[in-house]
Amino acid sequence: MNSARLLRAAGAAVLAATLLTACSDDGGSDAVPRDWIRKTYTPTGADWVDANSSPREVAKAIHSKRAALDRASGGSAEFLRYGDDMVTVSPHRGGSLIEIEDYRNGYHRHQRHLTYWPNPDSASFRGGGPGEGK
Template sequence: MKTARRIGVLFLATAALAACSGGSGTNAVPSSWIRKEYRPGGGGYVDRTDPVTTVANEIDKHASAQDRTSSGTMVFLRYGDDIVAVSPYQGGSRIEVDDYRGGYYRWRSHLSSVWPDPDSDSFRGGGPGSGK
């Protein structure tokens, strides 16, 4: 009986992670593709050779971003309820994926004049039920 319960819990946990992974849905961040394509490191994922714009273009080509902006040496891709930030890292690039709210506040100095504050009336996320 305990084994069946553990399997059930593992199944539910896996389903929950898959639902949050951004692998499908309207304008979802390609997080599973990023995990396969780039190596973990530097607090996110790393491409040790390609520059920021090349990596951002690769990600955007794989799954078109809702919006894109750059600030200084960084490129930001907006996907529904997520932000992908690509920044220089040890001669290559670091890729970091955050939910929109967390990413917006983390990189506010780069994004506040371009994308809406998630706590403002003008913000409409891209998740289920958005725009209703």
């Protein structure tokens, strides 16, 4: 009897691991390529830096790795929208600072540059997460 429970527990663990991998932060087609950013750029607290490239060059590289749903520019920064998140690439000490944040927070912070992006507080806004707005 114990081996049957052990077998069920092992099966449940494998299933859980599979689901977690499928739902990882780099999993969806509209998700920020976080793992790639972590491997490519230098961490600085919760953000990353590229000491040698302009915001436009960094945004282009990130967009090339995984196409953003939308892009915008303003105030010398570049903005990439990915489902429920956004990436802001701004000038930093001759290079670029890369920030990943929740779309709602990022939108409110940079709203003046994102004039045609959907307002996350509007009734018609649909985020990019699973089951959002359905």
